[in-house]
Amino acid sequence: MPRFHDTIVALATPQGISAVALVRVSGPVTAPLAFALFGDGLAVRAPHHGDYVDVGGGLVDDVLATLFKAPRSYTGEDSLEISCHGNPYIAQRILEDLCARGCRQAEPGEFTQRAFLNGRMDLSQAEAVMDLIHARSERALAAAQQQMRGALGRRMGVLIDALLSALARVEAYIDFPEEDLPVEDRNRVSEAVRDCQKMTNDLLATTHYGELLREGIKTVIVGEPNAGKSSLLNVLVGRDRAIVSPEPGTTRDFIEECIQLGPHLLRLIDTAGLNPHPQAIEKLGMEKTLERAAEADLILVVLDRSRPPLPFPEILAGRLTPKNAIIILNKSDLDDNSPALPEAWSEIPRVELSALHGEGVEALKQCLMGLADGFQVTTGNELIAINSRHARALERVRSGLAAALDKLANRGPVELLASDLREALEAGGEIAGRVDNERMLDQLFATFCIGK
Numbered sequence: 001m002p003r004f005h006d007t008i009v010a011l012a013t014p015q016g017i018s019a020v021a022l023v024r025v026s027g028p029v030t031a032p033l034a035f036a037l038f039g040d041g042l043a044v045r046a047p048h049h050g051d052y053v054d055v056g057g058g059l060v061d062d063v064l065a066t067l068f069k070a071p072r073s074y075t076g077e078d079s080l081e082i083s084c085h086g087n088p089y090i091a092q093r094i095l096e097d098l099c100a101r102g103c104r105q106a107e108p109g110e111f112t113q114r115a116f117l118n119g120r121m122d123l124s125q126a127e128a129v130m131d132l133i134h135a136r137s138e139r140a141l142a143a144a145q146q147q148m149r150g151a152l153g154r155r156m157g158v159l160i161d162a163l164l165s166a167l168a169r170v171e172a173y174i175d176f177p178e179e180d181l182p183v184e185d186r187n188r189v190s191e192a193v194r195d196c197q198k199m200t201n202d203l204l205a206t207t208h209y210g211e212l213l214r215e216g217i218k219t220v221i222v223g224e225p226n227a228g229k230s231s232l233l234n235v236l237v238g239r240d241r242a243i244v245s246p247e248p249g250t251t252r253d254f255i256e257e258c259i260q261l262g263p264h265l266l267r268l269i270d271t272a273g274l275n276p277h278p279q280a281i282e283k284l285g286m287e288k289t290l291e292r293a294a295e296a297d298l299i300l301v302v303l304d305r306s307r308p309p310l311p312f313p314e315i316l317a318g319r320l321t322p323k324n325a326i327i328i329l330n331k332s333d334l335d336d337n338s339p340a341l342p343e344a345w346s347e348i349p350r351v352e353l354s355a356l357h358g359e360g361v362e363a364l365k366q367c368l369m370g371l372a373d374g375f376q377v378t379t380g381n382e383l384i385a386i387n388s389r390h391a392r393a394l395e396r397v398r399s400g401l402a403a404a405l406d407k408l409a410n411r412g413p414v415e416l417l418a419s420d421l422r423e424a425l426e427a428g429g430e431i432a433g434r435v436d437n438e439r440m441l442d443q444l445f446a447t448f449c450i451g452k
Contacts, residue, residue: 004114007033008106009098011091012451018086023094024451026111029102030078034067036101044069052084054097061090075111076118109448116433123433124152127387130448131214138263139376140213143385151382152203152390156432159199159397163428166192167421173414189417190408196424197401203386204394206377210385212297216258216267217372220292223302224310225273228330231355232302233257233270236365254292261365264372269296274313290316298371299325303341305352306334322347323374326367330355393430400424 007027013020025033034042042048044067052060064083073079084090099105109130116126128147135141166189173185221229237257255270269292272285293299293316301320303309319325327341327350341350349367353360376383386394404420406412 004117007103008110009095009103010106010111010451011095012081013086015088016086017088021084021086021088021091023082023084023091023098024106024111025080025082025098025103026073026075026077026106026114027103028078030080031067031069033098033101033103034065034080038065042067045072052082052094052097054093055100060093060097061085063094071118071120074120075114076120077114106450107446108450109445109452112448112452113445121148122150122153124156124390124431125150126433126445127389128152129452131387133449133452134214136216136258137213137260137265139383140265142263143210143213143383146383151384152386153432155199155203155379155382155384156428159196159203160425160428160432162192162196162199163421163425166196167418167425170414170418170421174418186408186411190405193401193404193408193421197398197405200394200398200401202379203384204391204398206379206385207388207391209375209377210387210390212375213265213385214387216265217297217375218269218292218295219266219298219300219368220269220271220289220296221300221302222271222274222289222293222316223328224304225275227273227302227304228355229270229273229302230255232300232328232330232353233268235355235358235361236268254288261372262369264369266298266368266372274310274316293319297324297375298368300328301325302328302330303338304331305329305336305338306331307337309338317342317344320345320348322349323371325349326351326364326371328353328364332360333357390431393427396427397424400427 005028007025007029009023009025012022012024037052038048038050041050042065046066048065048067050063050065052063054060061084066081068074068079068081070077070079082094084094095105112121112126112129115121116123125148128144131144132141132148135144169185169189169192221232223229233255237259254272257268259266259268271289271292274286274289290313296319299316299320301312325348327345327348329336329338329350329352331354332352333354333356349371351360351364351367353364355361377385400420400423404417404424407417407420
């Protein structure tokens with residue numbers, strides 16, 4: 001468990017050789033330590049150029065140091081940032097010297113945890129720090145930045161205020177058991193709870209989009225053997241990632257690669273060919289193909305337009321819709337000998353291309369970006385995409401609100417109605433961090449990198 005009376009230190013930049021490394025210090029002895037190192041010429045929030053001399057009097061490096069005084073720092077405590085040359089040996093010597101001067105090595109996420117506990121950010125903003133570090137697409141970065149600026153916290157503030165107002169109206173009658181909740185107040189509370197229910201549902205609707213931003217849009221490539229699935233993967237990735245051979249059935253297992261496509265991150269998955277008469281090992285590959293397709297966000301169906309298509313598994317064909325699939329008629333450089341596609345596929349977008357020569361690939365990318373845009377859930381002017389922890393808390397909010405509405409409809413006791421609203425309020429408070437749960441906080445911040 002972190003000890004917040006300590007002064008902590010950590011390397012804030014990745015291990016390894018680089019131009020510059022950054023060492024961070026935060027805690028009660030930061031300021032006297034900083035002045036002992038760099039003298040009275042060190043000014044607050046002004047970079048100071050000087051020598052770093054260790055406790056033994058040895059010159060370690062030529063550094064740039066910046067002192068931040070509480071509460072105007074990242075952690076809300078006195079903090080020091082030391083930029084040194086990016087030699088791992090130099091950075092390690094500075095870390096060891098600072099520990100010799102009374103600091104201790106920070107635990108993962110301890111700087112951000114202190115920022116949360118000192119009121120510099122709410123819990124949803126603290127989580128956004130990690131999302132910002134790991135964002136791999138324009139949309140993921142935008143969502144993380146808006147959450148860091150308090151977008152989710154503001155939404156939860158409105159929801160919690162509405163819940164508090166409804167609860168206050170109900171609790172006014174708890175001390176007077178002989179008086180039932182008047183019809184007028186019951187109607188007002190019902191309306192307020194339904195408003196809270198709508199806000200909760202709107203936030204929960206962003207759960208899947210949040211997963212897509214953090215993990216990438218799972219895009220599965222399916223089709224018959226030798227239709228050009230692996231060639232398509234290679235041309236989208238921009239290198240020879242999969243083996244391409246004229247021999248059917250080359251891909252026996254799935255191959256996964258991530259690509260940036262406009263503002264989106266796509267997880268491309270090349271799968272084994274769908275053969276209606278597979279051999280034993282092909283059958284195993286096809287089973288994995290159907291498993292991946294069942295979990296897919298987008299499905300690229302690759303057909304060889306130079307020959308009639310083989311029968312398509314009904315379980316997969318039934319998943320294809322205009323919002324989650326693209327029919328790719330590959331080998332456009334060859335004669336078109338394929339018959340008309342099934343009527344059920346008439347609304348699904350289709351693209352003709354030659355994966356071998358790269359023709360039509362830009363049209364496919366534009367089509368893919370259009371479908372990827374469709375996953376974004378509109379939540380006003382702010383881009384909000386909750387994570388799994390938020391979703392679990394909001395499900396508890398929704399459950400409490402549903403129970404409250406049931407008691408309102410059936411004129412249940414006000415004590416039980418108030419209990420339902422309090423449960424919803426407590427669950428909602430967990431998102432922004434109005435909680436007293438050290439274990440949950442320690443687990444959450446343990447997922448951060450050291451130095452953040």
